[in-house]
Amino acid sequence: MIGQDRLLAAARRQAVDATPIWFMRQAGGSLPRYLTLRERYSVEEIARTPELCAEVSLMPVEAYGVDGAVMFADIMLPVAAMGVDLELTSTGPVIASPVRSAADVERLRPLDPEADLGFMLEAIGTVRRALAGRAALIGIAGGPFTLACYLIEGGPSRDQARAKAFMYREPAAWTALMDRLTDALCLYVAAQIRAGAQLIQVFDSWAGTLGPADYVRFAQPYAARVLAAGREVPTIHFGVGTAGILDQLAAAGGDVIGIDARQSLGEAWARVGPDRAIQGNLEPARLLAGWTAVEEGTRAVLAEVAGRPGHIFNLGHAAPRETDPGLLRELVAFVHEITSREAS
Amino acid sequence: MNDRFLRACRREPVDATPVWFMRQAGRSLAQYRAIRARATLVEITRDAALCAEVTLQPVRRLGVDAAILFADITTPLAGIGVEVEIVDGVGPVIDRPIRSMVDIDVLHPFEPEAAVGPLLEAIRLVRRESTVPLIGFAGAPFTLASYLVEGRSSRDAIRLKSLMHAEPATFDRLLAVLVDMTIGYLRAQVAAGAQAVQLFDSWVGTLSPFDYERSVAPHVRRLFAGLDGLGVPTIHFGTDSAGLLRAMADAGGDVIGLDWRIGLADGWAFVPDRAVQGNLDPALLLGPFDAAADQARWILDQAAGRSGHIFNLGHGVLPATDPDDLRRLVDLVHETSARR
Numbered sequence: 289m290i291g292q293d294r295l296l297a298a299a300r301r302q303a304v305d306a307t308p309i310w311f312m313r314q315a316g317g318s319l320p321r322y323l324t325l326r327e328r329y330s331v332e333e334i335a336r337t338p339e340l341c342a343e344v345s346l347m348p349v350e351a352y353g354v355d356g357a358v359m360f361a362d363i364m365l366p367v368a369a370m371g372v373d374l375e376l377t378s379t380g381p382v383i384a385s386p387v388r389s390a391a392d393v394e395r396l397r398p399l400d401p402e403a404d405l406g407f408m409l410e411a412i413g414t415v416r417r418a419l420a421g422r423a424a425l426i427g428i429a430g431g432p433f434t435l436a437c438y439l440i441e442g443g444p445s446r447d448q449a450r451a452k453a454f455m456y457r458e459p460a461a462w463t464a465l466m467d468r469l470t471d472a473l474c475l476y477v478a479a480q481i482r483a484g485a486q487l488i489q490v491f492d493s494w495a496g497t498l499g500p501a502d503y504v505r506f507a508q509p510y511a512a513r514v515l516a517a518g519r520e521v522p523t524i525h526f527g528v529g530t531a532g533i534l535d536q537l538a539a540a541g542g543d544v545i546g547i548d549a550r551q552s553l554g555e556a557w558a559r560v561g562p563d564r565a566i567q568g569n570l571e572p573a574r575l576l577a578g579w580t581a582v583e584e585g586t587r588a589v590l591a592e593v594a595g596r597p598g599h600i601f602n603l604g605h606a607a608p609r610e611t612d613p614g615l616l617r618e619l620v621a622f623v624h625e626i627t628s629r630e631a632s
Numbered sequence: 633m634n635d636r637f638l639r640a641c642r643r644e645p646v647d648a649t650p651v652w653f654m655r656q657a658g659r660s661l662a663q664y665r666a667i668r669a670r671a672t673l674v675e676i677t678r679d680a681a682l683c684a685e686v687t688l689q690p691v692r693r694l695g696v697d698a699a700i701l702f703a704d705i706t707t708p709l710a711g712i713g714v715e716v717e718i719v720d721g722v723g724p725v726i727d728r729p730i731r732s733m734v735d736i737d738v739l740h741p742f743e744p745e746a747a748v749g750p751l752l753e754a755i756r757l758v759r760r761e762s763t764v765p766l767i768g769f770a771g772a773p774f775t776l777a778s779y780l781v782e783g784r785s786s787r788d789a790i791r792l793k794s795l796m797h798a799e800p801a802t803f804d805r806l807l808a809v810l811v812d813m814t815i816g817y818l819r820a821q822v823a824a825g826a827q828a829v830q831l832f833d834s835w836v837g838t839l840s841p842f843d844y845e846r847s848v849a850p851h852v853r854r855l856f857a858g859l860d861g862l863g864v865p866t867i868h869f870g871t872d873s874a875g876l877l878r879a880m881a882d883a884g885g886d887v888i889g890l891d892w893r894i895g896l897a898d899g900w901a902f903v904p905d906r907a908v909q910g911n912l913d914p915a916l917l918l919g920p921f922d923a924a925a926d927q928a929r930w931i932l933d934q935a936a937g938r939s940g941h942i943f944n945l946g947h948g949v950l951p952a953t954d955p956d957d958l959r960r961l962v963d964l965v966h967e968t969s970a971r972r
Contacts, residue, residue: 447947456915456918456923499895499946529872550839550875573790605788
């Protein structure tokens with residue numbers, strides 16, 4: 289099987305010759321060619337220049353042999369296009385004027401993906417042609433709740449207390465904000481699919497800071513709309529720290545549910561049910577400890593899967609930036625080899 | 633003496649659900665801020681009278697059913713030779729983090745009276761005055777190790793986890809030292825009068841269940857075993873622990889603390905043979921009180937009158953919280969849960 293077919297088949301819970309694998313934040317990191325590019329261009333310049341963005345997105349396919357090529361893009365790109373002044377830093381996006389009122393929400397303008405994010409759509413087309421099936425092209429979108437957190441907090445936050453206070457105190461402004469973000473994300477997802485994306489992953493990174501009741505009320509309906517906008521292709525729904533809200537997260541949608549490293553993959557799969565595929569969930573910190581630690585963790589993940597169809601191997605979260613590229617290459621080969629023996 | 637907290641810890645019937653709040657003594661109280669204007673956190677923990685006063689403030693102001701000793705989880709570390717600075721807005725900072733076996737070898741054994749004498753005296757003072765039980769507390773070994781190795785709070789504890797995977801012998805030695813210290817620290821608190829103890833594992837939620845069970849749980853199990861025979865209930869709390877609850881309960885604790893990121897009934901179903909504590913999202917108290925009240929009632933509905941529920945927040949009180957809202961929440965929990 290070629291990589292593209294392997295990943296798409298697993299997302300649909302069909303039989304595969306080996307477990308497909310890709311890594312969140314695989315584009316970039318510490319690949320030497322990427323580091324060379326970064327000496328000349330900022331992250332933002334790379335993301336906004338179709339040739340550079342395409343080149344960086346393709347690198348992991350050649351360097352590691354992954355089955356998925358995720359676009360080198362930040363989840364905040366559509367938000368910037370809605371008129372928000374933001375800077376992408378190594379610790380996350382920083383917003384010059386965070387959203388603090390209903391009037392701030394009103395200032396967010398609607399997204400026109402072709403006009404505002406044409407550079408990304410062009411890069412998607414280039415990557416899709418260059419891949420020629422070696423890997424499936426994965427487009428990404430942030431979950432509306434996660435984007436709202438960044439917009440209100442103005443920067444990284446552990447507990448999202450300010451965003452939640454806004455949500456509780458100003459329910460009408462919250463709804464307006466979430467509707468605007470969701471409208472934009474739905475258009476962005478559809479445009480990525482038209483441009484050539486073969487799967488869509490929705491990163492609702494901060495959904496796990498909500499309790500189940502608040503998730504259902506304040507985040508779930510919007511995530512569900514974004515996932516529905518991607519229904520022409522398989523969708524992957526991922527959040528961090530979601531062990532306590534997994535039922536509710538899965539209910540929002542996603543053909544594949546992304547599981548972080550903080551829960552057992554087997555237990556998580558039992559909860560979301562056999563009608564979903566599952567993605568995950570090697571502890572990323574093992575990548576900093578060398579091959580023995582990586583192999584042990586990988587075997588533990590595969591043991592929980594126990595050969596069931598519908599598993600996409602990934603890390604539980606993004607790869608640490610300083611990860612040795614050689615280790616990722618070894619991991620891809622190992623997962624392919626060990627699971628192809630199981631399959632035959 | 634109001635004993636509903638201790639009865640609930642033992643899963644005995646109570647007249648109303650007991651309630652207290654993690655970090656109830658702290659910045660949300662004007663009385664606390666007044667003291668902090670003239671003393672640092674470390675100075676408070678080294679002055680028995682001040683420490684007792686700060687511990688008792690929320691009992692008077694909020695009407696909670698338990699007091700918790702005012703200290704930082706890093707407070708005992710000076711007693712084994714680690715210099716910790718508490719920086720406002722940052723938390724504990726350790727100038728010379730632990731990176732090797734040599735760094736661990738220079739740590740010395742913990743002598744409770746020498747290390748935390750004023751804190752133990754504060755426990756005696758509180759017991760003389762308090763109308764509610766006093767909870768002693770300590771940080772769990774993985775969480776303490778994360779400060780020692782990372783040098784400060786870290787969202788993913790990645791350096792500590794790397795040490796755990798790459799140099800397990802060093803990791804085990806460090807956790808063993810911290811467990812020895814913590815057993816001595818908590819036993820001394822109980823000897824001085826603490827009537828229950830809570831172990832806080834603030835950063836345990838960064839671990840996978842596989843790693844927790846293999847690399848951390850044995851240390852936590854030894855810690856709880858070291859408290860056997862004291863005759864006080866133990867509370868085991870971690871944040872972001874929804875995926876770890878069974879494993880944490882296996883390691884120990886009469887009461888399992890739940891953070892807010894899991895429904896109380898779902899969390900309790902993982903640990904049906906224990907009491908549970910929790911679990912209102914502290915951020916709800918930054919909004920209108922009605923929203924917090926609705927969720928508090930939902931939590932009590934999930935407890936459904938079962939014996940063994942202690943109401944608490946899912947994490948510490950946020951500094952911007954209005955103490956009047958905390959007081960109303962205490963009353964609401966008592967009134968809603970009153971058994972006739």
